[in-house]
Amino acid sequence: MLNQQTAALDRLFQALADPSRRVMVERLARGPASVSELARPLAMSLPAVVQHLQVLETSGIVRSEKVGRVRTCRMQEGALRSAEHWINERRSTWERRLDRLGDFLAETDPQPKKKPRKPKP
């Protein structure tokens, strides 16, 4: 189970590690789009876009459905949640540690040092 979650996170972060794929996710966050709509802002061939799309689908961020000749892509609900959650957890562990460090320093140094007096000109 843990290994499955780990592999899922690998795929999520891997999918987000490419600028073209992030542009595609940015577009899909605003609503469903066809493959050619996704390709429009990207300077690459349609097959290359389809390859990136496959990476996004494998990661679970996007799903697509072909109706007639048009493949429509959508963002998956909650897809980014586990990546967001992982980062969030790390940041808050780290911030709690900094808080504890701050408390410790405040306790061990109750008498703040006086500022050195400026020498008279």
Next chain:
Amino acid sequence: MLNQQTAALDRLFQALADPSRRVMVERLARGPASVSELARPLAMSLPAVVQHLQVLETSGIVRSEKVGRVRTCRMQEGALRSAEHWINERRSTWERRLDRLGDFLAETDPQPKKKPRKPKP
């Protein structure tokens, strides 16, 4: 400037796309550690750990400093912020869209359909 940010995000997500590197970041979120401490829970050689460490340093998540024979690694302040921010933005764009869709559906269908009555046994 935008290209620099893009490349920085590439490196961040790439760094997080490996389970051993995530274990290292999890450890460092709890406080500084030496390379051998980082290696302890990982089933790999010290040179392999050092290679992962280099990826984390290039991404800006971690920095390390060698004093005498010991290299101490620390998490960098705010390092994960831009990855977190990017994911956050996408999720909220997507959720706002779902809210608007919900409002639209509520407006266009003021009379909810009645549930079909269960046939009597």
